Amino acid sequence: MKKITLLLSVFVLCAVTAAIAVPANKTISFDKSKMGAVEFSGKVHKEAGFKCKDCHNKELFPKMKKGTVEISMKEIYAGKYCGKCHNGDQAFAAKKNCKRCHKK
Helix, strand or coil: CHHHHHHHHHHHHHHHHHHCCCCCCCEEEECCCCCCEEEEEHHHHHHCCCCHHHHCCCCCCCCCCCCCCCCCHHHHHCCCHHHHCCCCCCCCCCCCCHHHHEEC
16 A cells, blocks of 8 residues: 555656746747747746746636647737737837747
8 A cells, every 4th residue: 555655646746747847948949930930938038027827827828838829920919829918018019020039
């Protein structure tokens, strides 16, 4: 019984550690845009005072897995996804600042 409890505890600990193991300074590249890859810097957003849950919630980005949400510039310009903050008030506007995110 002790072995089963210990094994189960180790499994749960590993699962929890894996779920939170992505460091805040990680950079993720989204490379499906014809305008060039978009690199998301966790470090830049953390330094701006944001936490993961500020964006990863039911309203904005419900899933925290790359490629699970289709994003268009039309939606961003309308204030969805990245456009919720990148509107010119809270952060630089996505419109007319393409090269700040898209890198060829």
